[in-house]
Amino acid sequence: MTDLSTTYLGLHLKNPLVASASPLSKKIERVKRLEEAGIAAIVMYSLFEEQIIHESLELDHYLTRGTDSYAEAMSYLPDSGTYTLLPDKYLAKVTELKKAVNIPIIGSLNGVSKGGWVRYARLIQEAGADAVELNLYYIPTDPAITAQELEDAQIDLVADVKSSIKIPLAVKLSPFYTSLPNFTRRLVDAGADGLVLFNRFYQPDFDLEELKIAHTLDLSTSNDLRLPLRWISILHGQLNTDFALTSGVHTASDVIKAMMSGANITMIASELLRRGPERVPDILSELQTWINVHEYTSIKQMQGSMSQTSVAEPAAFERANYMKVLSSFRDLP
Numbered sequence: 001m002t003d004l005s006t007t008y009l010g011l012h013l014k015n016p017l018v019a020s021a022s023p024l025s026k027k028i029e030r031v032k033r034l035e036e037a038g039i040a041a042i043v044m045y046s047l048f049e050e051q052i053i054h055e056s057l058e059l060d061h062y063l064t065r066g067t068d069s070y071a072e073a074m075s076y077l078p079d080s081g082t083y084t085l086l087p088d089k090y091l092a093k094v095t096e097l098k099k100a101v102n103i104p105i106i107g108s109l110n111g112v113s114k115g116g117w118v119r120y121a122r123l124i125q126e127a128g129a130d131a132v133e134l135n136l137y138y139i140p141t142d143p144a145i146t147a148q149e150l151e152d153a154q155i156d157l158v159a160d161v162k163s164s165i166k167i168p169l170a171v172k173l174s175p176f177y178t179s180l181p182n183f184t185r186r187l188v189d190a191g192a193d194g195l196v197l198f199n200r201f202y203q204p205d206f207d208l209e210e211l212k213i214a215h216t217l218d219l220s221t222s223n224d225l226r227l228p229l230r231w232i233s234i235l236h237g238q239l240n241t242d243f244a245l246t247s248g249v250h251t252a253s254d255v256i257k258a259m260m261s262g263a264n265i266t267m268i269a270s271e272l273l274r275r276g277p278e279r280v281p282d283i284l285s286e287l288q289t290w291i292n293v294h295e296y297t298s299i300k301q302m303q304g305s306m307s308q309t310s311v312a313e314p315a316a317f318e319r320a321n322y323m324k325v326l327s328s329f330r331d332l333p
């Protein structure tokens, strides 16, 4: 058997297939099935800044209702057995998952602003997580905010979170930055031990009959792999950090491409949500077969072999490729 092991955020993983943040981690039984199926680690569904702030505002409201005194107000709280805050449930889930399985559990925080919620990174650490993934999910809509301001704020946030924990920190981000190489370098300088490329932004649709916004979540296909593949290829060798590829990982070929681009691991959600944990052993055995047939000795041997610094045609990742692709299109007869 060829060595499928890899490392990510200082964690030794038996293979490069990691369950991405999603409902896959909501049920203990499913997490156990994923572990049995061979998944190497689990990223938990996110704890959202909004959930924490919402809960603390509710608590605030509760505490101040009818009295100005904090001590008195505390007596309004139902006993702790019946009153649990949503974030507390999340932290309890981290601990529960850690006890249930032996693979690494990565906690996930989703937020963009600095504030009290950032301390939850430390609480996730205390709950037993092996690492924290911070998902910077933000859609700027205000023309007054400059790219510089936005990026500076996100860098500060990453530095803040990093300074509050001892376990490794990964940052998950979107592809929508003007100069991704510069921004990612700043993230690494601010303390990101790994970069998770990319978030899939869910685009709202219009319901033409009801004239309202339709919220539908489409699962990915292997075509979605191309974007993170290109960017990890470009960034690998330029940044001293680990890479996780997320979006469009469905087959062993997708995993191999990701490894060759320079990713340490792949994260997979849509495929397992659609077809169940049973897909894990299939993908791993196809991976094993491909590696044997092509005479690689390990996953590590292929990592980065197709990155921009390694390939014979580095321009393929840049603008030069555009004209080539356009001219390769076969027009209608």
Ligand SMILES: Cc1cc2nc3c(=O)[nH]c(=O)nc-3n(C[C@H](O)[C@H](O)[C@H](O)COP(=O)(O)O)c2cc1C
Pocket: 020, 021, 022, 023, 044, 045, 046, 047, 108, 110, 135, 172, 198, 199, 200, 217, 219, 220, 221, 224, 246, 247, 248, 249, 267, 268, 269, 270, 271, 273
């Ligand atoms: C139903 C669903 C829920 C998700 N929830 C989260 C989440 O809580 N936090 C997060 O960072 N990403 C979340 N994601 C994004 C996935 O982690 C992943 O990055 C994305 O789906 C792309 O991977 P895929 O192509 O394997 O689906 C979610 C995705 C799906 C489909």
